[in-house]
Amino acid sequence: MRPSGTFPREWGKVVTGYFLRRVLQGLISIVGASIVIFFISRLSGDPIVLLLPTEAPPALIEQVRQEMGLNEPVWKQYLIFAGKALGGDFGKSYRWQAPALELVLDRLPATIGLALAALAFSILLAVPFGVLSAVYRGSLIDTLGKGFAMLGQAMPNFWVGLLLVLIFAIHLDVLPAYGTGSAAHVLMPAIALGWYPVAAQTRIVRSAMLDVLDSDYIRMGRAVGASERVLVWKYALRNAAIPLVTILGVYFAAMLGGAFVVETVFAWPGVGRTVVEAVFSRDFPVVQVGVLLTSILFVTSNLLVDLSYGFIDPRIRYDR
Amino acid sequence: MSRQALLRVENLRTHLFLKRGVLKAVDGVSLHVDEGETLGLVGESGSGKSMTSLSIMRLLPKQSGRIVDGNVWLDGTDLTSLPEDEMARDWRGRRVSMVSQDPMTSLNPVFTVGDQVGAPFRYHKLAQGARAVRDAVVKVLSRVRIPSPEKRLDNYPHQFSGGMRQRVVSAMAIACAPRLLIADEPTSNLDVTIQVQMIELFRELQRDSGLGIILITHDLGVAASICDRIAVMYAGRIVEVGDVRTMYRAAAHPYTQALLNSIPHLGQRKRRLYAIAGQPPSLIDPPVGCRFAPRCPRRTAKCDADYPPQVELAPGHVTACWHPGPGAVA
Ligand SMILES: Nc1ncnc2c1ncn2[C@@H]1O[C@H](COP(=O)(O)OP(=O)(O)O)[C@@H](O)[C@H]1O
Ligand code: SF4
Ligand SMILES: [Mg+2]
Numbered sequence: 283m284r285p286s287g288t289f290p291r292e293w294g295k296v297v298t299g300y301f302l303r304r305v306l307q308g309l310i311s312i313v314g315a316s317i318v319i320f321f322i323s324r325l326s327g328d329p330i331v332l333l334l335p336t337e338a339p340p341a342l343i344e345q346v347r348q349e350m351g352l353n354e355p356v357w358k359q360y361l362i363f364a365g366k367a368l369g370g371d372f373g374k375s376y377r378w379q380a381p382a383l384e385l386v387l388d389r390l391p392a393t394i395g396l397a398l399a400a401l402a403f404s405i406l407l408a409v410p411f412g413v414l415s416a417v418y419r420g421s422l423i424d425t426l427g428k429g430f431a432m433l434g435q436a437m438p439n440f441w442v443g444l445l446l447v448l449i450f451a452i453h454l455d456v457l458p459a460y461g462t463g464s465a466a467h468v469l470m471p472a473i474a475l476g477w478y479p480v481a482a483q484t485r486i487v488r489s490a491m492l493d494v495l496d497s498d499y500i501r502m503g504r505a506v507g508a509s510e511r512v513l514v515w516k517y518a519l520r521n522a523a524i525p526l527v528t529i530l531g532v533y534f535a536a537m538l539g540g541a542f543v544v545e546t547v548f549a550w551p552g553v554g555r556t557v558v559e560a561v562f563s564r565d566f567p568v569v570q571v572g573v574l575l576t577s578i579l580f581v582t583s584n585l586l587v588d589l590s591y592g593f594i595d596p597r598i599r600y601d602r
Numbered sequence: 603m604s605r606q607a608l609l610r611v612e613n614l615r616t617h618l619f620l621k622r623g624v625l626k627a628v629d630g631v632s633l634h635v636d637e638g639e640t641l642g643l644v645g646e647s648g649s650g651k652s653m654t655s656l657s658i659m660r661l662l663p664k665q666s667g668r669i670v671d672g673n674v675w676l677d678g679t680d681l682t683s684l685p686e687d688e689m690a691r692d693w694r695g696r697r698v699s700m701v702s703q704d705p706m707t708s709l710n711p712v713f714t715v716g717d718q719v720g721a722p723f724r725y726h727k728l729a730q731g732a733r734a735v736r737d738a739v740v741k742v743l744s745r746v747r748i749p750s751p752e753k754r755l756d757n758y759p760h761q762f763s764g765g766m767r768q769r770v771v772s773a774m775a776i777a778c779a780p781r782l783l784i785a786d787e788p789t790s791n792l793d794v795t796i797q798v799q800m801i802e803l804f805r806e807l808q809r810d811s812g813l814g815i816i817l818i819t820h821d822l823g824v825a826a827s828i829c830d831r832i833a834v835m836y837a838g839r840i841v842e843v844g845d846v847r848t849m850y851r852a853a854a855h856p857y858t859q860a861l862l863n864s865i866p867h868l869g870q871r872k873r874r875l876y877a878i879a880g881q882p883p884s885l886i887d888p889p890v891g892c893r894f895a896p897r898c899p900r901r902t903a904k905c906d907a908d909y910p911p912q913v914e915l916a917p918g919h920v921t922a923c924w925h926p927g928p929g930a931v932a
Contacts, residue, residue: 434849498707505702506695506722506774509687520712596758597711 284401308581313578314365319570320360328352329564333376343419348378363570373567373575377560382567386553386575390515392462393552394579396545400476404533405526407431413522414488416495417514431484434477441472441542443547462550471548475540479533483526492520494556497521524595531584538576605636607675609658609813614672616650616657620842623886627653629838630672635782638708638808642814642825644861648882651818653833655784658816659700682707699775703787705768707814711758715770717742722777730909738777744792746773746803765796777808783807786818801828802851822865826850831918834858837893839883842921854915854926857899887914892924900925 330343330352347353351362366373372383411431414423434442450470451459458467494500495518503513542554549555557572559565616628627650635641643651656662659673660681674681676698681689702708709718720739723729729738736755743751746769759767768788775783785804789797805828807813819825825832826846833843834857842855853859859876880897883889891906892898896904902924910924 441711498702498704499710501661502700502702502708502712502771503699504694505659506777507690507693507725509690509725510719512725517713518712521710524712560856592731595712596618597760 283523299483301585301588302584304546306360308585311579311581312574316364316574317360318330318572319502319573320363320566321356321568323564324356324563326561327564329376329566331452331564333564356526367574367584372571375568377562377563377565377568382516382565382571386556386571390575392550393541393545395473396468396475396494396541396550397534398551399472399532400537400540401534402559403476404479404483406429408526409519409523411480413491413514413519414485416488416491417510417576419461419492429483429485431481434479434594437477439474439478440543440547443470443544446470446474447547462551471550471582471593475537475544478540479536483533486529487522487524488583494518507595527587529587531580531587534583534587535580538579574582606675606678608637608639609633609635609816610673610675612675613672613677614657614674616653617668617670618653618666619662620666620886625666625885626838627749627885628657629885629888631838631840632834633833633840633843635814635816637781637814638812639831640804640808640817640829641725642829642832643816643835643911644820644822644825644832646878646882647869648885649837650838650885651819652786655700655766655786655816655818656870658784659694659698660686661694661700668923680821683765689724689838695718696726697780698782698784699778699780700786701768701785703762703790705771705788705792709767711759714756714758715743715762716905717746718759719770719774719777722724726778728778731771739773742773742777743770743776745776748772751875765792768792769799772803772807773799776865779811780813782814782816784816784818787820788817789823789824791820797824804828822861833898834878835846836856837888838885839922840891840895841920844916845865848916848919852919852927853927854919855894855921855923856925857894858901858903858921860897874889888890892922 284547329348329350334343334346354362356414370383372381373387374380374384378385408431411427415427418424437445446457447459450457458464458471461467471535491514495514500513500518503517508517529538536553538554541550541552542558544550545552546558553572553576557569558574560568606770609920611631611633614628614631615626618625618627629650629920631650631654631679633641633643645651653662653667656667658667658676658681660669662668669682672682676693681693681698684693697907709715716736716739720729720735721739723735724743738749739755743754746776748754748766748769753773754762760878761772762770772788783804788804789800792800801824804815804817808815817825817829822832829846832849833840834849835841836857842849843857844853849858850862857878864878878897883893883896889906890907891904892901892910895901895905904924910922912920912922913926914920915926
């Protein structure tokens with residue numbers, strides 16, 4: 283169907299060109315994000331006010347200001363920041379007096395772990411919901427699945443988080459209310475974060491499944507004696523998963539974004555909570571690194587997902 | 603006539619329950635196919651050929667399609683009365699199989715050809731274990747003349763040309779040596795040389811195995827080159843059946859004659875298949891009389907009043923027309 287089989291060379295070039303373009307776009311978004319966050323964080327107020335005691339003498343304030351480069355015009359501050367950042371120096375945390383990059387990098391695995399767990403939770407629900415509601419369209423399972431998914435979409439994630447804590451930590455006392463350390467700890471934050479996209483993902487799987495079940499190749503499978511079970515869960519599912527996989531990067535990004543709030547609710551020691559705290563203490567270097575790293579994650583996760591299509595859809599496998 | 607037919611379809615009625623009404627896609631079709639025989643089912647697009655074959659396979663659109671009357675006897679079993687799981691387990695792919703018209707969309711793009719052609723062997727437990735299935739697949743792919751099949755097993759459908767893909771689909775269909783193969787316009791999306799090759803292939807398969815074939819086509823030329831008998835379908839009904847020679851020399855129904863006249867003659871470039879003036883009637887609200895009447899040059903008052911009964915003009919040559927006979931329709 284696509285020229286991939288017939289013209290491997292040309293197709294290879296097309297793919298390479300596409301990726302170069304995507305990488306370039308990614309770099310532009312990262313620079314854009316760094317500019318936006320640099321200026322916006324400075325609108326939140328003067329960090330000196332929080333760093334020094336209120337009764338500090340004006341001379342001291344002026345001296346610290348000078349040392350931190352806060353007297354320069356903002357655009358000049360940005361250029362200094364960007365120049366150093368390119369060399370890997372993101373400055374020291376005002377508050378902790380430690381390199382901001384290290385502070386944030388320390389927290390990165392926890393955030394990625396949480397986002398992945400949330401994503402896994404949403405897919406684990408959305409795929410069976412989507413498949414079953416397509417196979418039994420209009421049935422009770424279709425309606426219930428839709429209802430459950432919509433509920434997740436209707437409630438903000440911090441609210442879901444608080445509700446879960448109330449039920450499972452306080453009333454039933456079966457799950458820890460906050461912190462890390464075990465699989466049980468990640469359960470509630472992952473649900474709070476991952477419930478939201480279930481509705482959209484279910485819709486994607488359901489409508490793709492409806493199309494696929496109507497296709498000639500599925501009919502051909504039936505014509506040679508396939509059982510419904512094999513047809514749906516082996517053959518149709520892989521086709522129906524393609525549109526979901528294509529936008530998984532977007533959902534991962536959304537999970538990273540949502541993590542900022544959920545991490546705070548569950549005292550999850552990730553980038554999100556660190557950045558939120560840094561915002562409150564006007565710890566600009568930490569905010570900047572945090573947001574920058576998150577946007578780099580956004581961009582790479584999208585690229586990785588692009589690369590991964592080839593694994594499920596051989597028509598766009600890149601080596602031929 | 604003493605032979606027991608392989609397939610006997612009796613008075614089949616299939617309705618599609620649509621929002622705009624009940625569409626009588628197949629409206630009282632009877633036909634039979636003997637062992638080793640090829641029956642051509644010919645008619646304009648929309649006449650109900652595919653719905654007839656899907657009824658036999660019991661693969662009608664789930665939401666809307668239903669067989670409302672009639673029987674489909676295959677090897678002495680009425681397929682219309684079988685539960686769905688039995689139909690899948692013992693019949694589809696095993697005794698009756700299907701090749702549909704589009705080789706580009708009949709194969710799953712994300713599974714290898716080896717996996718897909720191997721599927722019927724696994725479903726019907728005719729080969730156990732990966733090794734045995736692989737061997738069986740290689741064998742059936744070479745039967746349909748795929749060059750170096752053992753190298754192509756792990757390829758995906760998009761790596762095959764249209765003609766080769768249709769061979770793969772055929773391999774899938776005949777993998778478990780069915781008794782009846784329904785080929786729904788298997789060549790209409792292929793170019794002429796490949797059409798010829800496909801037809802040769804079907805002939806070969808038949809010679810080896812006594813396979814009965816229903817070849818659905820709107821191309822009388824293709825039908826003539828491969829079929830033993832031809833059934834002409836119009837607006838959900840069979841209007842004339844006979845062996846190929848009779849249909850060519852002594853077609854008695856005005857619609858068959860019109861179809862024959864639209865075959866391009868030697869030296870004549872233009873195809874005139876769609877040159878029969880007028881439109882087929884609505885199948886939701888079909889006329890009571892002859893369905894071809896509005897387009898028929900021999901139409902009389904009787905034609906409008908009542909549907910014509912079947913008349914046997916010669917042994918095996920049957921038509922439904924009030925005024926059958928040779929006629930200059932062109
Ligand atoms: N899925 C469907 N939904 C609604 N109507 C259909 C569907 N499939 C076929 N039909 C209608 O049923 C009639 C018979 O169609 P079909 O059997 O496909 O004709 P043929 O194969 O001879 O071209 C036509 O009027 C067609 O419009
Ligand atoms: S019955 Fe009448 S209208 Fe119908 S085909 Fe025969 S002659 Fe024509
Ligand atoms: Mg058709």
